[in-house]
Amino acid sequence: MLEEGPSWEDKPLHGMYHRNITEVADLNKSYQWLERAGLKDSTEALILAAQEQALSTRAIKAQIYHTRQDPRCRLCKEAPETVQYITAGCKMLAGKAYMERHNQVAGIVYRNISAEYGLETPRSKWETPPKVVENMRAKILWDFQIQTDRMVMANQPDIVVVDKEQRKAVVVDVAIPSDGNIRKKEHEKLEKYQGLREELEKAWKVKATVVPVVIGALGAVTPKLEEGLRQIPGKTSEISVQKSAVLGTARILRRTLKLPGLW
Incomplete structure (x- = not known):
């Protein structure tokens, strides 16, 4: 009988988001936008990819793919360019992009x-x-x-x-x-x-x-x-404010990472 491998929640990258929110969030409601927000498939896919660290940020390229890419944020050069940093930590995005999302x-x-x-x-x-x-x-x-x-x-x-x-x-x-x-x-x-x-x-x-x-x-x-x-x-x-926040984040990711039309 084959031994079961680790669940996705235990995987270092793909399970990181779930582990990070388990203690602080209402898990059912945190994922309700998938069923109730009526987002485009491409937007849902983008946010899920962001949650699973599956977007090609500079930190991922440098640390996971072991390229010679500078891992620092392309905008501020002050910290590793992770999904978390792009979506809520970069001072270069704080003045306009984060404020736009906040005001929505x-x-x-x-x-x-x-x-x-x-x-x-x-x-x-x-x-x-x-x-x-x-x-x-x-x-x-x-x-x-x-x-x-x-x-x-x-x-x-x-x-x-x-x-x-x-x-x-x-x-x-x-x-x-x-x-x-x-x-x-x-x-x-x-x-x-x-x-x-x-x-x-x-x-x-x-x-x-x-x-x-x-x-x-x-x-x-x-x-x-x-x-x-x-x-x-x-x-x-x-769901209305959650949907708005997620859409704002999707816009930030598309612009910052210059993602192709599929996203």
Whole structure:
């Protein structure tokens, strides 16, 4: 009888993603985009290849294929060019590519809040929302620096929504880190905005809540994401923000690695 070989989860490269997220993610939900997001086959294949370290990054060429390729990132030359580094670590991508992906996710949440309160929504998903919109029912701030009596360092979250009738405020901040860091990032966001939450409660006489919206660059989500989204006015589904994050990552990989049309 043949002995069973190691499962794919135990393989150094192909199993790395699964091992990295096992302790921090809701595994079923982290893979739900495969069934529910309606992505093109080529995009699904690209993200799965990225998860399995099967893309020809410079680090893979140098360390696995043993070529003479410089393993450092082609853009910043500061670290080995791995999938994780390209999708969430390179400072050269932080200003535009990561921000574009981040704003697409935040924009979904924003448009759903706007619709909930009958406020005007941006016409296109690429349109930047106005800094402040308001009606009798609610006020929404987008990337707005909030002045408080006591100085707090973190005073410019992605979205703040104030429900005037219920005297409630929700502070929303989005992050798309490496998948193994999703739980850590979620905790960081919660801690980061506690000072602002306290100041808003005092100054605006509201009950304030901080909700981090954190999705891994390759789709991993924590068990708390769905619960957090339910605390935000409007109906934002987990799959909608997860799909947006994954699509943003696919764009980053295609551009950076100059992948052929198949991807």
